[in-house]
Amino acid sequence: MNWLVTGGAGYIGTHVVRALTAAGEGVVVLDDLSTGARERVPEGVPLVVGSVLDRALLDETFRAHTVDGVVHIAGKKQVPESVVRPLYYYEENVEGLRTLLAATVEAGVTRFLFSSSAAVYGMPDVHLVDEQTPCAPINPYGESKLVGEWLIRATARAHGLSYAALRYFNVAGAGAPELADEGVFNLVPMVFEKLQANRAPLIFGNDYDTADGTCVRDFIHVVDLAEAHVAAASRLARDADARLVLNVGGGEGTSVRAMVDLIQKVTGLSDVAPTVEPRRAGDPARVVASAARIERELGWKARLQTPEMVASAWAGWQRRH
Numbered sequence: 081m082n083w084l085v086t087g088g089a090g091y092i093g094t095h096v097v098r099a100l101t102a103a104g105e106g107v108v109v110l111d112d113l114s115t116g117a118r119e120r121v122p123e124g125v126p127l128v129v130g131s132v133l134d135r136a137l138l139d140e141t142f143r144a145h146t147v148d149g150v151v152h153i154a155g156k157k158q159v160p161e162s163v164v165r166p167l168y169y170y171e172e173n174v175e176g177l178r179t180l181l182a183a184t185v186e187a188g189v190t191r192f193l194f195s196s197s198a199a200v201y202g203m204p205d206v207h208l209v210d211e212q213t214p215c216a217p218i219n220p221y222g223e224s225k226l227v228g229e230w231l232i233r234a235t236a237r238a239h240g241l242s243y244a245a246l247r248y249f250n251v252a253g254a255g256a257p258e259l260a261d262e263g264v265f266n267l268v269p270m271v272f273e274k275l276q277a278n279r280a281p282l283i284f285g286n287d288y289d290t291a292d293g294t295c296v297r298d299f300i301h302v303v304d305l306a307e308a309h310v311a312a313a314s315r316l317a318r319d320a321d322a323r324l325v326l327n328v329g330g331g332e333g334t335s336v337r338a339m340v341d342l343i344q345k346v347t348g349l350s351d352v353a354p355t356v357e358p359r360r361a362g363d364p365a366r367v368v369a370s371a372a373r374i375e376r377e378l379g380w381k382a383r384l385q386t387p388e389m390v391a392s393a394w395a396g397w398q399r400r401h
């Protein structure tokens with residue numbers, strides 16, 4: 081099968097491209113390189129440089145390459161920026177998806193895999209978040225992903241697409257040092273940055289109703305996440321009726337304090353103790369996936385643990401800094 085992977089030059093996309101090609105799938109990448117990098121696309125994989133908002137380019141790409149399915153990873157992902165620039169996030173994440181879906185339908189392509197996010201759940205008040213947990217996003221980023229899922233569902237009904245929307249939890253780690261996340265928007269790189277500057281890592285709130293009082297999250301290694309895409313692609317390849325919405329998480333909670341301790345241990349940068357700051361608005365106490373549905377539907381389960389995530393991310397950080 082041949083897959084058009086949008087956002088294939090970014091952090092997650094580059095891992096998905098490698099996992100798909102390792103599984104024997106054909107890949108074409110479309111990426112506007114706004115946050116991605118050309119060097120991240122493996123040799124031999126065609127790269128079309130441009131935006132998913134460019135309908136003419138999409139039509140040309142579908143004409144020039146054999147495409148059996150689309151893996152739509154491209155998107156903007158910074159929650160605080162989405163609050164300040166909602167129109168931009170809706171344009172990139174919703175209008176970009178709408179344009180891509182229109183071109184996909186027009187090209188007669190019937191398989192669609194979408195990068196969604198646990199942000200669709202907002203502030204869930206449950207021990208394990210399953211796919212029946214009500215979606216109530218609390219920022220434009222999360223809204224744009226939920227609207228994206230609805231758009232795909234409606235298009236699937238009207239035009240006969242099979243699809244999988246993968247709701248990623250907290251992605252971390254790297255498959256190789258040069259593939260590590262270059263952004264400093266998630267907990268692990270944020271702590272690296274502080275420690276390397278010999279400054280205290282920040283913990284926002286230690287009075288939550290959790291075992292150590294800090295927020296609890298579900299971390300997923302990007303290599304496991306990429307394998308979930310391979311499993312989903314293989315399901316879409318053989319099941320024209322697939323209409324899947326799946327959590328992609330490890331199913332285990334790790335507290336922010338435990339993660340900071342682990343990072344200090346792995347990096348050996350343990351001189352400065354973390355500082356506890358007041359809670360941040362919009363941080364739920366606990367967000368941990370039930371990963372039962374994805375295991376049942378795709379036979380996929382996370383294998384790698386937080387020490388492997390931190391060690392591989394640290395190797396990438398050291399290479400760059």
Ligand SMILES: NC(=O)c1ccc[n+]([C@@H]2O[C@H](COP(=O)([O-])OP(=O)(O)OC[C@H]3O[C@@H](n4cnc5c(N)ncnc54)[C@H](O)[C@@H]3O)[C@@H](O)[C@H]2O)c1
Nearest residue numbers: 087089090091092112113114115116131132154155157251
């Ligand atoms: N990183 C996470 O923790 C996380 C969690 C949940 C969901 N996601 C989703 O996963 C996807 C990938 O995230 P990432 O962490 O790899 O981010 P990233 O910024 O590293 O990758 C995004 C890629 O998409 C490309 N891109 C952006 N806008 C584009 C456009 N209009 N047209 C074509 N290409 C475009 C960028 O150049 C980049 O290569 C995003 O949709 C994000 O919302 C990420």
